[in-house]
Structures are given as structure tokens and as C-alpha cells.
Amino acid sequence: KEKIKETLINNYGTNDPTKFPTRVKNVGKKSFYHKIEEIWLNEFNIKFESEKEIKKLVMFNEDMNKIYKPRPDIILEELNLIIEIYGDKWHANPLLYNDNDLIYTWMGEKTAKEIRNKNKIREKHLNKCGFKVLVIWASDIKNNNSTKVKDKLLKEIKKWEKTLKSKKSKKLNQKTDTIYL
Secondary structure: OHHHHHHHHHHHOOOOHHHOOOOOOOOOOOOHHHHHHHHHHHHOOOOOEEOOOOHHHOEEEOOOOEEEOOOOOEEEHHHOEEEEEEOOOOOOOOOOOOOOOEEEEOOEEEEHHHHHHHHHHHHHHHHHOOOEEEEEEHHHHHHOOHHHHHHHHHHHHHHHHHHHHHHHHHOOOOOOOEEEO
């Protein structure tokens, strides 16, 4: 490992893969499950945008100690609602990975607990910006009856829409959180 680190520093000036000059960020390529979610939202006639940077989400994140510019999977801006589709490996599905399991990612080797902590920081940031977050695991779409997941998604969207309407009429602050469907 030390030899590899030394080689990376000599070749790239860093051993952090996220800082390699050859690194390409996601330029909007959507997963199969992301596309399914979009199809469902279109069926529901719900206005949404995918993979969009929104100014409301850009702010200093104390946990990361930097200005954070998240790009949510799906955003329903009018409802202050974000839908994230979590891949089982990349987000360390707790039904499949124990806390100490090592997962090899594009950023190197991470424990499942480290990955889940990073997810929590992201979700907390989105909530702090005033957005409710709905998380759907890819395996739930794949393994379970996707109709159940689809119904749960619509139910949560309608429930949140109703909550927003009642809070607007009472002029209350909206409480945001994260729900795993």
C-alpha cells in the first residue's frame, strides 16, 4: 500500500482518487432504477427534475467543513422534496452489509458504516436546506414487488403535499426529515 501511495503521489501529485486529473464526474448518467422512478413520477403526472444543482442546496456544511453542492437524484422543487435512489453497494444497504464490511468504491476501500455515515451527512444537509428526503433502495425495486414501492412512493408524496398545504395555511415552519421507503 505504501508503494502504491508513493507511486500515485509521484504520478499525480496526490493519492486521493477524487483529485486525479483523469477523474470524470457523473454527467447525468442515470441508473436503471433512477429511470424507473422517473417513469413512475411521469405516470403520477408529478413535475420533477433529475440530477440538477439547485442554489437552495448550496451552503456551508459543518460536518464536511466545506461549501457543499449536492446534486440530488430527483427533486420535486415545488414540494421541497428529494427522492434518492440508493444502490445497495454504493450506499451500503444495511440489510446486505454489516458495519465492518469493506466495500470497494471509486474512492477506495470504505467500511459500510463509513458509507452510511456519509449518507447521513448528505441527508442532514438536504433536510437543513428545507427538503424532505425519500430514499428508495435499488434492491427494493428489484427484489420486491415494485408496485408496492411505487404505491409507497405515491403515498408519501401525497402525504407530504397535504402536510405542506396545511402548514402553509397555519403559517408553520415545515419539519423535514428522511424516510426510507
